Structures are given as structure tokens and as C-alpha cells.
Amino acid sequence: MKKTFTNLLAGVFCILTFFTAIPAQAAVAIPETSSFYLDWLGFNGAEAHATLEINNALFPNPSNGLAFLTPGNEIVSFSLTVYDTILGSVSSYQLTDFDAFSWDSMVTLDLSQELVGQQTGNGGWGTEFVNGETGDFNIFATAGSGAPSSDGSYFHIATNEGLGNVMTLTSFRPVPLPAAFWLFGSSLFGFIAISRKKPEAQLI
Structure with a gap:
């Protein structure tokens, strides 16, 4: 008993x-926003790491072509730290240092998994060059901020507003569930x- x-x-x-x-x-289960970790690697060990938060209701997935996302709308927050081994410096940037983000996916991606390499029908997402365009994902610095910016190629950013060392995005993955x-x-x-x-x- x-x-x-x-x-x-x-x-x-x-x-x-x-x-x-x-x-x-x-x-x-139905969050208003989703957060991601991003990593870039560059020449001589240069690297960058960022956190990105998107508005799920506004973020286009798929984008059906190149879409430009704006801070405060599709992009809720963005924080980037760059480790430049050539200059021996560490620099940090926030959302206000950028005025646009580009996103391109012709198919719906699984945002709960690593995005880089997901199959899209034409190979893995982010694994093909797009001539003359910004590619599948990129960031654009606000003029005068000194932040990394698109260098005009796919998945590339370059330090010093696109004028410095080029780095390639290697990971775009979700932050674990709370x-x-x-x-x-x-x-x-x-x-x-x-x-x-x-x-x-x-x-x-």
C-alpha cells in the first residue's frame, strides 16, 4: 500500500x-527568433566568429534568389570578433557596424542543422562560386565602421571593409536548444x- x-x-x-x-x-517549439554560430577561416590562421539572430517570421527560407536582409528587420542581432594573426590584433563589431546582409537559397534549408554543405540540388549550400554576386551569405559593413565586408565573392568577407585579408565562412550552425x-x-x-x-x- x-x-x-x-x-x-x-x-x-x-x-x-x-x-x-x-x-x-x-x-x-515556435520561437520568434533563431540564433546561429558562424565561423570564418583565412590566410595564416586568421579567423572570425559571430553570433547571428534572425526574425523567423521575416527571414526568407528559401529566398528564391539573392535577398538582402536589413538590421532590425530580418536580422535581430549580430556580433562578430575577428582574430588577425598577421597584424596580431583582435577586433569586435556589432549590428550597428553593418548595413546589410545577403542570403541566397533556392530550396528550403534545415535551419536546425549545419547549413554549410546542405544539399540544394546543385551541390552543397555555399560550396559553389557565384561570379559577380555576393553568394549564398555575406555581410556588408557600414561605411566608415572598419568592419569586415563582402569582397564580391561567395561566402567571403574581407577585413577592413573588404580591403584586407579574405576569410571564408566554414560553419553556419544553430545555437543549441535552451x-x-x-x-x-x-x-x-x-x-x-x-x-x-x-x-x-x-x-x-
Whole structure:
């Protein structure tokens, strides 16, 4: 009897946790924004790393051709740090240092996975040169900001507003899901496990 009562309490706890986590799960399942990590590599070990946050309702996926995204609309936030091994310097930039971003995809990409290399029908996304265009993704510095900018080729940025060392984007991947998602998942599985447990035979 005591064990049955303990199991009942555990079941009630799991149910309460389950329904408490539903609002958090709903926010995770249909977020207003999505965040990504981006990495670039360049000559002699130069590298750059960024975080990008997009507005899911405005971001075009697919873009069906080259689309230009604007800060404050499709792009919610952007933060970039450049490590220049040639000059031995580290520089940081924010969204206000850029006035446009370009995005190009003729098919819908899976934004929950690494984007670079995803199959698009014409090879992997970001793996082909686009002559005379900015390519599948690029950034454009605000004049006078000194931030890295498109050098006119696919997936390339160049330091010093496009005049310096060229770097190639090597990764465009989503930021992992927040802890609320895992809380919801663990609560759900705990509830299922207890509800499936067969009652033990009572001793007479």
C-alpha cells in the first residue's frame, strides 16, 4: 500500500511538471527568433566568429534568389570578433557596424542543422562560386565602421571593409536548444515511464 501511494505521488509530481513546462516548450517549439554560430577561416590562421539572430517570421527560407536582409528587420542581432594573426590584433563589431546582409537559397534549408554543405540540388549550400554576386551569405559593413565586408565573392568577407585579408565562412550552425526543452522532455518521459509501470501483485 505504501509503495502504491509513493508511485501515485510521483505520478502527480510528473504531471504537474509536465503542465508547468508546456508554456516554456511552446516558446521553444515556435520561437520568434533563431540564433546561429558562424565561423570564418583565412590566410595564416586568421579567423572570425559571430553570433547571428534572425526574425523567423521575416527571414526568407528559401529566398528564391539573392535577398538582402536589413538590421532590425530580418536580422535581430549580430556580433562578430575577428582574430588577425598577421597584424596580431583582435577586433569586435556589432549590428550597428553593418548595413546589410545577403542570403541566397533556392530550396528550403534545415535551419536546425549545419547549413554549410546542405544539399540544394546543385551541390552543397555555399560550396559553389557565384561570379559577380555576393553568394549564398555575406555581410556588408557600414561605411566608415572598419568592419569586415563582402569582397564580391561567395561566402567571403574581407577585413577592413573588404580591403584586407579574405576569410571564408566554414560553419553556419544553430545555437543549441535552451534548457526548457530538455526539462519538458525529461518530464514527459518520466510520466510515460510511471504510467506504463504495471502494478505489483499484492501479498495476502
